[in-house]
């Protein structure tokens with residue numbers, strides 16, 4: 514049985530009196546692209562810093578590659594690359610020179626630099642000074658610095674932050690190649706749901722320092738939301754509620770929307786409405802977007 518690449522259990526962290534991480538448990542499988550989602554200030558960066566041993570947790574356990582982070586930090590970090598917050602470079606050197614410095618520090622073969630430049634699409638710009646790079650190029654160089662040692666685990670904190678759609682697309686595409694081509698496992702944070710839908714297999718959603726969902730991204734959006742137009746939305750709401758409907762919302766214009774856990778519940782709802790003499794004008798199911806799910810999970814916050 515393969516150990517998970519990261520297994521973090523019940524992490525807790527306070528800054529002074531502020532409990533910032535309340536209860537976060539994460540599990541990343543080998544080869545996964547794990548999207549760590551949460552609004553600003555929800556605790557993503559802090560969690561990532563805990564996983565990298567940059568901060569000490571007040572509670573909980575972290576195992577990476579099956580080893581306790583507390584006791585095997587150096588070994589673990591040798592196999593881990595990270596980009597947390599702003600990447601730091603020497604702006605008066607070229608992209609290539611920045612990577613060469615990292616290569617020499619880590620004692621890596623020269624081909625690592627060539628390959629990293631290729632992956633992040635900076636081959637043509639490798640001899641430009643970093644101070645003349647665009648924001649997107651700087652972010653890509655930051656990723657190149659994190660992956661130049663070709664680590665087993667790559668941790669990226671909001672690598673697309675501040676980029677335009679083209680820059681985001683480029684980063685997404687390069688990240689998608691990493692598990693397949695290099696066997697890496699990637700933990701990537703974002704506050705953008707649409708980003709994750711196009712890249713991650715697994716998502717963890719954090720709100721106020723608490724993990725409120727972890728699992729397959731497609732499972733999350735698989736279920737349908739139903740929209741029902743009737744002659745009596747108020748009574749319909751009560752009937753839907755009794756029939757197992759959840760998250761029932763009045764949408765106005767005689768429409769209510771709700772979730773059902775199984776489509777076999779649809780005819781049950783319809784029969785009850787008809788039995789109560791309520792006219793049904795329309796009923797349809799719509800697959801949820803990650804955005805819908807996120808709003809439901811976070812209570813619209």
Ligand SMILES: Nc1ncnc2c1ncn2[C@@H]1O[C@H](COP(=O)(O)OP(=O)(O)OP(=O)(O)O)[C@@H](O)[C@H]1O
Nearest residue numbers: 528533551552553554555556557558559560671704
């Ligand atoms: N070193 C610190 N000292 C005090 N408070 C901190 C520190 N680092 C983070 N915090 C607080 O912890 C909370 C979580 O911050 P964190 O940076 O982990 O959130 P985040 O989800 O990464 O958000 P963002 O996307 O804005 O970076 C915030 O309220 C932040 O102000």
